[in-house]
Amino acid sequence: MENLDEQTLPAWWKDVQKALINEQMDTFRAEFLELHPYDQTQIFLAQNKNERMLIYTYLSPEEMAEILENIDLDELDPILTEMDARYASQVLGEMSTDDAVDVLNTLDQNEVASFLTIMEKEDAEDIKGLLHYEEKTAGSIMTTEFIAIEATMSIRESMLHLRKEAPDAETIYYVYVVNEDKKLVGVISLRDLIISEEDWTVADVMSDRIVSVSVGEDQEGAAKMMRDYDLLALPVVDFQQHLLGIITVDDIMDVIDEEASEDYSKLAAVSGMEKPDTSAWIAAKKRLPWLIILLFLGMLTASLIGRFEKALEQVPLLAVFIPLIAGMAGNTGTQALAVAVRGIATGESKNDGQVRILMREALTGLITGISCGVVITIVIYLWQGEFYLGMLVGLSILGSLVVATIAGSFIPILMHKLHVDPAVASGPFITSINDIISILIYFGMATIFMDLLIS
Amino acid sequence: MENLDEQTLPAWWKDVQKALINEQMDTFRAEFLELHPYDQTQIFLAQNKNERMLIYTYLSPEEMAEILENIDLDELDPILTEMDARYASQVLGEMSTDDAVDVLNTLDQNEVASFLTIMEKEDAEDIKGLLHYEEKTAGSIMTTEFIAIEATMSIRESMLHLRKEAPDAETIYYVYVVNEDKKLVGVISLRDLIISEEDWTVADVMSDRIVSVSVGEDQEGAAKMMRDYDLLALPVVDFQQHLLGIITVDDIMDVIDEEASEDYSKLAAVSGMEKPDTSAWIAAKKRLPWLIILLFLGMLTASLIGRFEKALEQVPLLAVFIPLIAGMAGNTGTQALAVAVRGIATGESKNDGQVRILMREALTGLITGISCGVVITIVIYLWQGEFYLGMLVGLSILGSLVVATIAGSFIPILMHKLHVDPAVASGPFITSINDIISILIYFGMATIFMDLLIS
Structure with missing residues (x-):
């Protein structure tokens, strides 16, 4: 092939x-x-x-x-x-x-x-x-080929059992201890089994502080748990603590990569990651729906600018800075989006932290907005000799950056709260929204201060 | 805390x-x-x-x-x-x-x-x-706490040795077999040791087809190998096959996540991933350098549009479609970039495949360009009644999409070939370049066909 x-x-x-x-x-x-x-x-x-x-x-x-x-x-x-x-x-x-x-x-x-x-x-x-x-739950990636023993068995019996079951088991490096109701009560690593005396019982050696995951839990939660606790296998249980299966580390490596790739694809609006050997037709088919949506969002922006045709006729120079302002809003929005999406994905931003994130982003937008605004005002003044135009562009950048930064972090958090698939908050979508907002700010201010600009 | x-x-x-x-x-x-x-x-x-x-x-x-x-x-x-x-x-x-x-x-x-x-x-x-x-090589993430035995030992002796070494070893689930020169000659999993007869020798049971990684190899290469071969530990050797250390799967999980996050951060121009608890000042400090660079790239775009001021004065309606065309070019460029960067990172696109990727992207750009171009021509004609303007915007979109798609995949591949840090080919950077190209195409064509537009 x-x-x-x-x-x-x-x-x-x-x-x-x-x-x-x-x-x-x-x-x-x-x-x-x-x-x-x-x-x-x-x-x-x-x-x-x-x-x-x-x-x-x-x-x-x-x-x-x-x-x-x-x-x-x-x-x-x-x-x-x-x-x-x-x-x-x-x-x-x-x-x-x-x-x-x-x-x-x-x-x-x-x-x-x-x-x-x-x-x-x-x-x-x-x-x-x-x-x-359901797809992407712990249940969907677990295997039922685990080794389970009883707490009353001796280490010798356990090792015999393990040798017998080894060929069919997905891993033999953790052995799970269940009671008569098949409920999970403990775990022993093969490491501990090997260094124990043969006539001890399983109950002597096993650890009863079990890290387990519920069968309906998201696969990303299971991945986080295995990374945090450095586990090679994670037991999957139902609500009554019955042992249903195990998730092994090789499957989790794929999950970690898959989830990161997913966030990445969203940021770039590539639905599902293409492989390098995907044909051009399939690649185009995957990308086109997004592009068509963005095309119509772009038409919206265009019709918006069309409303300011009079301002454009009076000061054609206004058109020159449209891509600059829209571009800056898009860039800051994407930065904020990236941070928020990864924060949600890795579970680092908990519920009570989200207000803090929004406050933080607003402040970050203000700092970067003031910095970029001052720079652009000075540059336009020195370059074109136009102080008021410089101020207009500078203030528009300040306004756009603050709004774009907040939108970039608020929209994914809102989607997450509403349990809407955050794919709709992908990079280009946020960028389009920020295009529209920034152009409204720019032309809105231009219309208000038109007298200063044409004088 | x-x-x-x-x-x-x-x-x-x-x-x-x-x-x-x-x-x-x-x-x-x-x-x-x-x-x-x-x-x-x-x-x-x-x-x-x-x-x-x-x-x-x-x-x-x-x-x-x-x-x-x-x-x-x-x-x-x-x-x-x-x-x-x-x-x-x-x-x-x-x-x-x-x-x-x-x-x-x-x-x-x-x-x-x-x-x-x-x-x-x-x-x-x-x-x-x-x-x-060196950082990010196999050597930098390996540990020297592995268990090594000799091929002439019996299984019984090996198990005794393993029990003794277990407390200090990073993993006991693979035991490495070395010769008198400490060169790696085989590997046995604990699984195989346990199901073997005690009086067999190590040489009887060990596998001599060893998967190992060279000490100077990139950590991403080591991660790929461990995922492909489903290993819990990977031996690290020097050029003469001396066993230097092992890499364990818990470290590799971090590498997989780290590398994916890096590509992700580049796409969004966030240098180094911020944590949700980073302060606004630090976040702003990290994002500002990028934003200032992009601000000056934006000024370049602005000065470029400035050169077409005459065309803008004649047909102010031209300004209306600037964000649409630049935005579409930016979006397709980012899509192509995302696919190319992940292809390079996961090593799926080998050297001989890169020409094929470029050809594929060019064709994808052509297909998406024709589709979007036709749609926009029709929409503008129906909406504004302007056939020639519609054709102009449609053709500009077609040209921009083809060039942007090629640029989005060519630039990261070129960077990679030149061993330049591909961070410079981040999302917004590619977007800015595509802004400039698309505006040149748009106004270039507008100037040529000006007679049709004002008639």
């Missing part, structure tokens, strides 16, 4: 490729299965359909599952489709439940139903249990 | 606080040391200086070290200063070497030297070894 330079391929890649082309199944398996799943995936993705069909016959569903877990979700659909349906459902059954659920969530209802019908009953049950959690 | 609402404090917090205020050292230690280090840190940070001084006498340097590891680097300086110098250096010595190095990197040379002099010799040596690695 990718253009790979033959010369730079490592030796192991060439060996695997040769075995595949010569249809030597045994050599292929010996070489290929030695590799890390990530490298296996890279080789798999570089093959044509013929070779891929061959690979499906060479690898067991379990071996194939490891490869699929490393492939981006949006590339998986054609791969699952070209597989034999029974093989595909076996592969899905062998994947970690959280990954299998992610895959199924990208397919349509009918496909999901048909896969689940063919799948082994136990796997299908596990997956069905997870499918109904 | 923070405003905490008394009522919402959990019971354990109140218990600890009470013991501290009543100066009951034993109760305090019993309650406090039960807590997770992150919670200990939260309590510690909420104290006044008097209570903090008390805590220093209640806790051993080792216990205090765990708290310091959770505190933000920029808040640490006053804390270290108020501690007794000997106690402070002992605390530093007990911290993970990577964290201690991070702390020392924030202090000035003299302070570092004096701490290292008082510190235990062995700890000081470890830290000195790490202090000289």
